[in-house]
Amino acid sequence: MTSGALRRFGEWAIVTGASSGIGREVALRLASARVNVVLVARNEQSLTRLAADIESRGSRAKVVPLDLAAPGAAEKLEQATLDLDTGILINSAGFGSGGAFLESDPAAELAMVDVNCRAVLDLTSRFARRFAARKRGAIVLLSSIVAFQGVARSANYAATKAYVQSLGEALAEEMKGTGVLVLRAIPGPAESGFARRAGMKFGSADTAVAVADDIAAALAKNRTSVIAGRLGKVLYYSLMTAPRFLRVSIMKRIMASMTRPSLS
Template sequence: MPTLSYQGTCALITGASSGLGAEFARQWAERGADVVLVARRLDRLETLAEDLRKKYGVAATPLAADLAAPGAGAALREALDARGTIVQTLINNAGFGSHGAFLEQDPAEISRMIQLNVGAVADVTRAFLPQLTAEGRGALVTVASTAAYQPTPAMAVYGATKAFVLSLTEALAYETRGSGLRVLAVSPGPVDTEFFDVVGTRDAMVGNVATPADVVAATRRALEGRRTPPSVVAGLGNRLSARAAQLAPRRLALAAAGRALKA
């Protein structure tokens, strides 16, 4: 497989207004990639884009979009086609979680979480995958979670959406083998971002808290190796926990997750 390209390529990053998305944008731009920054908060995207242009001399395009809206992937592809922008790397980072019993959660919030964490990932990926495989010199990255490796009481929907993301990405890694595209699902544990402000509690912070720079660096290491694995868990402690959850009887893994998340 050819080495991962940065210089002279363009990376499309969703959820780029803060946290992991902004860090993906910084590290790709630092290595010479142009970036397209997608999120709902245009003011933040514009500030980040200006910073990246000044620091790294790359093209940085902010695009405000609600990826939970139907047809968001096709609309995004159409907007970039109109600009003549060709994407070599897609980083699916947009998503959010919530904490609490499923029965007590707002049905509208549940629907939006599924649409953003699951629907938008599939939609945007399907819209750009033909271009990514035709170019064959970049990457498809999806941000999953250690929550994908076992059921997560008190975060039932979030964990289920990340299990979908992990499974889809690993399957696409197999389907696109030989194209030159590097396909990777990265599963961090808790990360020091706004994620837990949206969740509304620190009870969901299970394990050592990483920085966005830690997670993006782990992603790059996996992508830049001679053979990119279909998935990677960021952080040694998280890798051990995810492996233990896979090996343990399902009932025990479920009980352990329930206690950890204070379900």
């Protein structure tokens, strides 16, 4: 991939969720393509270490520690980047949970909606306007293969990703002709901090590096959708041959094997 293919959007990119997993790897790919990166997440130490790595590759990095579940976070990020020629927003921050809905922590589930949906909408809305005004930019939304049907034992997480998938599909169409590309990235299970935080156990998974490579390549080629990772592709295309009611039943069985049994 040539540096120009990613630098044409602007000198700087913002990556949320840059402290770990897919976001971290996408940030490194952008830096290798000579794009400077604004790194966003709560874990400031991890962001600072990543910033040093990025600077050692010859690109610049700016660390913006933020809790995206907190009110006003998107506005703070917008303000922190006003003086930068920003052309890419990668919305990678997110988390999931696995297990029985009746045993879930309602506060944590609401925070998940705040990070996975509310912050994504707020940031996308602010930066879509900013990018459209300069007629150049790209926004990446992290969907998932769980977005295409209800998923028992990960009900709220799958619903947040259905929201992201639908938002991305619509915006990709609406933004045509504005110079703003909207890309939905759809990974399957990927090695990162995700499974541990969600209380899930993956049998097999793509690497975060493979997922990030596919995202960067899709961005460079102006694509609006990418099924990221090899396992992601296999699972997506085999699931999609089944009608929705059957996918619900298949995902219920898969998620039962990946999460702790109920207490009762």
